Each structure stands twice: as C-alpha cells, then as structure tokens.
Amino acid sequence: MDLPDIVQARVSTLEKQLSKCKRQLVRLYYSxxxxxxxxxxxxxxxGILKDTCALVxxxxxxxxxxxxxxxxxxxxxxxxxxxxxxxxxxDSSGLEEALYDLMPSWAHDDAQNRPLVLDKDAAKFPLAHAALESLMQLPIFKCAWVQVVKINEMTTKAWDPALKRHPKSTKLAQFRTNSSLTRTTKRPLATRVLDARCEVSSSRCSVPIRFLTGPDGTFLALTGMRGVKNRSPHWILHSQSASCTLYLLPSERYYHEPRLADVASHDFARHPHLKSQNPYLDDTHGKSALLGSTVEARRLIFLGDDDCIKSYEWGSSTEVYEDLFPVHTLDTKHYQGPMMVLPDxxxxxxxxxxxxKIKSFDTRRHDPEKIEPSSGSAPTSxxxxxDHPSSNPAPGSPSSHLLQLSKTDPHLFLSACNDGFARLYDTxxxxxxxxxxxxxQNEFCEAAALAHPNNIPRSYHTTVKAEQIKCGCSRSSVRLRIGNGNNAVRSLAWDASxxxxxxxTKCSYVNSSGQNRKYRPARSLNNQQRQTEYETKTGNQTNTQAAAGLSTLGTRKTISVICLTVETIASVS
Structure with missing residues (x-):
C-alpha cells in the first residue's frame, strides 16, 4: 500500500535534509x-539518521x-x-576523504528501550595495550610527569584479585569495579557465566578464519589457512563423541585440505580500504576468503572460494572419516558472497x-588431481x-560480516560489524x-557469539587489538573481560550443550615464517608480587594487565583454539 500523505511528507523532508546536509558538509570541509x-x-x-530510525x-x-x-x-x-x-x-567526490573511518551508532535509542551498551574502559585510550609500553618509553613521556599521570588514568588498571566475584572465577577474567550484578539461586547457570567460573584449555590450529557449527551442536569446524605464507585453504573438524565433552582432545580432531584453486585469506582482505586502518590484520594473501556452510544430518560441509563451491562428506553416523570424501562441485563464478544450505x-x-540457487547436483566429484578441472553444476535458478539491484553482499562488508543465530530463541540473531559494534536483532x-x-575507538568488531544461559541473552564480542573477549548483557554495560594473552581473537562460537x-586466536606478533616482532611476553607473578605491584605501582609506566596469569594460555602460542567451559551445576556445592 502507499504511504499516507503525512508520512510521505516526513520521508520527503528527511530526503531534502540529507541532500542539503551533503552540500553544507562540502562547504565546511573546504572552508x-x-x-x-x-x-x-x-x-x-x-541526527538525520536517528530521525529516520525514529520514524520507523x-x-x-x-x-x-x-x-x-x-x-x-x-x-x-x-x-x-x-x-x-x-x-x-x-556526489561525495567533493570530499577528499570519507566522513568517517568508523561511524558512530545511530540506530539505538535508550529512551525507546533500544539501548547502546557501552564499554567505558575501552573508550579511555584508543591505543592497543600491547603498544602502550613502547609509547611510555619515549623521552617526552618520561619528562612530562603530568602527561604520564593522565595516560595512566585512561589505561586499564592492574589485575586486582579482590575483584573476583567467586573463588572459582578464572584468573583470566577482569571484572568491573562498580558491578551491580547480584547472584541468584533461581538462575545458577547465568550466575556462573557472569562469575567466569570456567576451565580453560587450548590447542594449536591453522591460521583461523571462521567457525562453522551445526544446528545440533554435534561438531565444530574451523576454516583456516596454512602452507607457504598461509596460502592454502584448510579446515579442522572437532567431533564430539559420547565419551568426550570437549572438542579439543587430539583424538577427536581431524585436519583436511579442501582442493580449492583460490588462495585462502581473511575476510578483511576483500576490503583493502578498511584493512589499511588496522595494521594488526596481517593476512593479506590472495583475493578470496574461504567460506563455508554445513549440513549436519548428511555429514556434509560446503566450502567455497570466488569461483566455485565444493562439498565434502566428513563422516557417517558411526564414524568420522580420516580423509574427506569429495561429493559435489557447484559453479558459482558470478556469486562471491555468503552461502547457506536450505532445509530442502x-x-x-x-x-x-x-x-x-542450486538444487540439482548433477556432477559427481572425481579428484585425481589437486585442482579439479570441472566447472561444476550450474545454478538451477x-x-x-x-529492491536492491546493486547490492553486493559479502562477509566482509561494512554492514556486518558475521551473523550468530540463537538456538534458544529463533527470533534473535547477533551481528559482528566492521563499524565496531555488535548488534542484537529481533526479526x-x-x-x-x-x-x-x-x-x-577505532577497531572492527572481529567476532561475536550469542549465548542463552538460563534463557538470558549474553553477548560475547571481541576486537583484534584489545586481545580480550568481552561479555555484555542487554541492560548493563560490559561487566566482564576475558584476556587471551598476546592472542587476537578471530572467531567465536558458543556450545550450549x-x-x-x-x-x-592468532598472535599478531608472529608472522607466517614464525618470526617475532614487537613481542610482549607476559610476566607471571606470584600472589604477593601481584598484590604489591597493584598497591604500590598504580602509577607505574608499565602495563600489568598481562600479569594476571595469562601465561596459563601459553602466550607464545602463535595460533590456537581456546575453550572456556563453564563450571557445571553438579560440581558446585
């Protein structure tokens, strides 16, 4: 139906205001x-963007x-x-540069119950904590005592064991000092999540791109890169058996190399203008990201590059194959965006x-060579x-590059966006x-995961330079941060079962040849040393965030998968 006249008038007014605003911005830019x-x-x-959202x-x-x-x-x-x-x-050619590197949030409205959940500590200092020690060594900061004091006030404070919410809270967690959350016996699992009562384990992997999970949660796959200069596509399958509750046991892990022609790369390599803003993203090899989707009931995984999609069978109902069994090749040369498998x-x-849409798989795979010459099945329809004839969706686009669906509530999904925000949507x-x-201040939201302990939505999100995972809920600021040592998180996945x-994770201080650069090793201190440093050196020029037992994760691991398993209810007295 057509818009009412009064609504159409408001839409036209917003369009005119936007056009006028563009012209005024050009004049101010050159003045x-x-x-x-x-x-x-x-x-x-x-303000125009906010008014548009308010109208809707x-x-x-x-x-x-x-x-x-x-x-x-x-x-x-x-x-x-x-x-x-x-x-x-x-019409933006009048400006020599974009208005924003990263736009501020404009779709939220605290008064209308669409809040913006802030991480106040993250906005204090727009520099990665790994570079802070080098900055403080400059002569200007050694001489200017006032400047040093101001920077110390903005940086993350040293780890304080007194802030632990529970004796079993992991030492890798850092809690806010003004946390108002209270424990309740009605929702014990949610309380354990917020208390960070968990066990931490880690295992090496290839350079990660993205996690892939099935709807039933019986397996976890990780697409990645390996080989010379990390140019070869690679994926790891973590299968869960009846006798195994963790995916990370070596006996349950299977490594495979899909035979795709294009070299593997991280999603951000599709957008060099965005990548140039973040020197910590160093996986620039190639032109194609390794995408994937899964069909859990058929034990199929679909992996694709810019030219095609290949399917592999990774197991049967009773076993997991040692080698992938190639099944289909699909021709998607003109379709390079995200993929998914429909219920049919x-x-x-x-x-x-x-x-x-490809419904008829009329080509059977035969891979005597590393690269299959067949073009594959053409799209069926x-x-x-x-409404968007010029839309070019891609996993690395500025709008969002990752969608995390909710298994508990099918109406909810979480997006990790290149503008530095994670957004929870209701369909x-x-x-x-x-x-x-x-x-x-100036980072992409690299990954996000949505959890529902006791039916309470929790967002886990992360950035590269922060080297930590933040946990937030829908009605309060970020209350918990989990450190990862010197490792930047590339992808997150929540296992509800x-x-x-x-x-x-991947260490940003180690290149593809294994050489270290600007390395910041963790300092493991005993309890007395840690408490003394916290009490007497709050104004010190060193960053002591890594002193809180981060060496537990093995901070010299270049690439790893870290698992944080929340303490089970039965094990708590």
Missing amino acids: DECDRFEQFRDEVFI HEAELVRAPYLAELAKAADNILDDAIAYSHGRQS GSVVRAGKGMLA HIKFF RYSLPVVTFHARG NNSLYAA
Missing part, C-alpha cells in the same frame, strides 16, 4: 573550519499497516547516507543484485533483489534491539 565541520557532521548528519520505530509501536513500505523508504535514506559517509557515491537441501549463494522488529559498543565458549 578549513574543522571544528564546525565535525560538529555539523556529528550533530546534523547523524513510531510506525512499529502503532503496528502501522504501511510499515513495510516505510521501512523500504527509510532503507533508501540510510543506504544513501552510509554510502556518502564512506565515499562510495559520485538446496544451496544458495549471494552475488551482486541476486541469489543463485536465480533470485533477483528488486519481529526493524531496528536492532541492543547495540554493543565493542571497538574501543556443554556451556563452552570457543575462541579461534
């Missing part, structure tokens, strides 16, 4: 009035019958503004302005995006329900 330009950008430009939210509250049409009109305004802010429009067994993959609403501030969080 060398930096302060006015930034103020106008942050107040007027972002008003229609949702009254269950307006024209909500779908209004959402499309608002989507056009938001897409136009986002493209302009990143310099992807022809067909495979869909996104491309520019359309989807390819094509689905066009009429019954157009706007994000909760926005988690994850970037700390075992109450375990899996983190695929």
Whole structure:
C-alpha cells in the first residue's frame, strides 16, 4: 500500500535534509573550519539518521499497516547516507576523504528501550595495550610527569584479585569495579557465566578464519589457512563423541585440505580500504576468503572460494572419516558472497543484485588431481533483489560480516560489524534491539557469539587489538573481560550443550615464517608480587594487565583454539 500523505511528507523532508546536509558538509570541509565541520557532521548528519530510525520505530509501536513500505523508504535514506559517509557515491567526490573511518551508532535509542551498551574502559585510550609500553618509553613521556599521570588514568588498571566475584572465577577474567550484578539461586547457570567460573584449555590450529557449527551442536569446524605464507585453504573438524565433552582432545580432531584453486585469506582482505586502518590484520594473501556452510544430518560441509563451491562428506553416523570424501562441485563464478544450505537441501549463494540457487547436483566429484578441472553444476535458478539491484553482499562488508543465530530463541540473531559494534536483532522488529559498543575507538568488531544461559541473552564480542573477549548483557554495560594473552581473537562460537565458549586466536606478533616482532611476553607473578605491584605501582609506566596469569594460555602460542567451559551445576556445592 502507499504511504499516507503525512508520512510521505516526513520521508520527503528527511530526503531534502540529507541532500542539503551533503552540500553544507562540502562547504565546511573546504572552508578549513574543522571544528564546525565535525560538529555539523556529528550533530546534523547523524541526527538525520536517528530521525529516520525514529520514524520507523513510531510506525512499529502503532503496528502501522504501511510499515513495510516505510521501512523500504527509510532503507533508501540510510543506504544513501552510509554510502556518502564512506565515499562510495559520485556526489561525495567533493570530499577528499570519507566522513568517517568508523561511524558512530545511530540506530539505538535508550529512551525507546533500544539501548547502546557501552564499554567505558575501552573508550579511555584508543591505543592497543600491547603498544602502550613502547609509547611510555619515549623521552617526552618520561619528562612530562603530568602527561604520564593522565595516560595512566585512561589505561586499564592492574589485575586486582579482590575483584573476583567467586573463588572459582578464572584468573583470566577482569571484572568491573562498580558491578551491580547480584547472584541468584533461581538462575545458577547465568550466575556462573557472569562469575567466569570456567576451565580453560587450548590447542594449536591453522591460521583461523571462521567457525562453522551445526544446528545440533554435534561438531565444530574451523576454516583456516596454512602452507607457504598461509596460502592454502584448510579446515579442522572437532567431533564430539559420547565419551568426550570437549572438542579439543587430539583424538577427536581431524585436519583436511579442501582442493580449492583460490588462495585462502581473511575476510578483511576483500576490503583493502578498511584493512589499511588496522595494521594488526596481517593476512593479506590472495583475493578470496574461504567460506563455508554445513549440513549436519548428511555429514556434509560446503566450502567455497570466488569461483566455485565444493562439498565434502566428513563422516557417517558411526564414524568420522580420516580423509574427506569429495561429493559435489557447484559453479558459482558470478556469486562471491555468503552461502547457506536450505532445509530442502538446496544451496544458495549471494552475488551482486541476486541469489543463485542450486538444487540439482548433477556432477559427481572425481579428484585425481589437486585442482579439479570441472566447472561444476550450474545454478538451477536465480533470485533477483528488486529492491536492491546493486547490492553486493559479502562477509566482509561494512554492514556486518558475521551473523550468530540463537538456538534458544529463533527470533534473535547477533551481528559482528566492521563499524565496531555488535548488534542484537529481533526479526519481529526493524531496528536492532541492543547495540554493543565493542571497538574501543577505532577497531572492527572481529567476532561475536550469542549465548542463552538460563534463557538470558549474553553477548560475547571481541576486537583484534584489545586481545580480550568481552561479555555484555542487554541492560548493563560490559561487566566482564576475558584476556587471551598476546592472542587476537578471530572467531567465536558458543556450545550450549556443554556451556563452552570457543575462541579461534592468532598472535599478531608472529608472522607466517614464525618470526617475532614487537613481542610482549607476559610476566607471571606470584600472589604477593601481584598484590604489591597493584598497591604500590598504580602509577607505574608499565602495563600489568598481562600479569594476571595469562601465561596459563601459553602466550607464545602463535595460533590456537581456546575453550572456556563453564563450571557445571553438579560440581558446585
């Protein structure tokens, strides 16, 4: 149906305001009035985006019958503004650079029960803690005592054992000093998660890209890179047996090398303009990311590069094969976006302005050579995006590169976004329900996982330079941070059946040849030394965050999968 006249008038007003705002931004940009330009950008430009979201939210509250049409009109305004802010429009050529490297959040509204969950400590200092020691060694900081004091006030404080919420809380966890959370016996599992009462184990792996999990949780797969300069696609299967409650036992792990022609790379390699902002992302090899999807009932995994998708059977109902059994090859040369397997067994993959659907797998795989010459099965049908004919979805796009579905509540899903935010969505609403501030100032939200202990949603999200996992809930700021030593987290996965969080990590200070650079080893201190350092050296020029037993994870591991298993209810007195 058509929009009512009064609503259409408000939409037209927002469109005119956006066009006028663009022209004014160009004038201010070339007038060398930096302060006015930034103020106008942050107040007027972002204000238009907030007003657009508010218009949609008003229609949702009254269950307006024209909500779908209004959402499309608002989507056009938001897409136009986002493209302009990143310099992807022809009318933005008047600016020599994009408006934002990372846009602030504008889809939240605390007054309308769509909160922005902040990590106040992360916003104190926009520099990775690993580089802080080097910065403090500069002569200017040694001489300027006032500057040193100010920086120490902004940095993360030393680990304080008095802040442990429970005697069994892991030493890798750091809690906020003003935590208002209270324990309850009605929801014991949620309390154990917030108390970080967990066991930590780690195991080496290839350079990680992304975790893949099945809906039933019987296996966990990790796509990655290995070989010369990490150019070869690789994946690891962690299978769960009846006698094994952890995926990380060596006897339950299987390594495979899918025979794909394109070299493997991290998702961010698709966006060099974004990658250049983060020197800690050093996996620049190749042009294609290794994508994947799974069919748990058939023991199939689909892996793809920019040219094709290949399926492999990794086991039967009674065993896991030592070697992958090749099954199908699918031709997706013009579709390089994310993929998924539908309930009817067909495979869909996104491309520019359309989807390819492959339902008839008429090619059987024969792999006598490392690279199969067959082009594979052609798409059975094509689905066009009429509302977004130029849309080019990709796992590394600035909107979101990871979706984490909720097994407990099918209406919820969590996205990890390149703008530095993790967002919790409810499919019954157009706007994000909760926005988690994850970037700390200038970082991407690298990975996110959604957990539901005792039906309470919990978000685990992480960035690269922070080298820690943050736990947040929907109504309070980040209360818990779990350190990973010198390892940056690349992917997260939550195992609800075992109450375990899996983190695929990589050390940013070790290159593909195994050489160390700018390495920051952890200092393991005993309890007396740690307490003395906390009491007497709060103004010291060294960062003591790593002193809290981070060597437990083996901080010199270059690549590893870390498992944090929450203490079971039966084991607690």
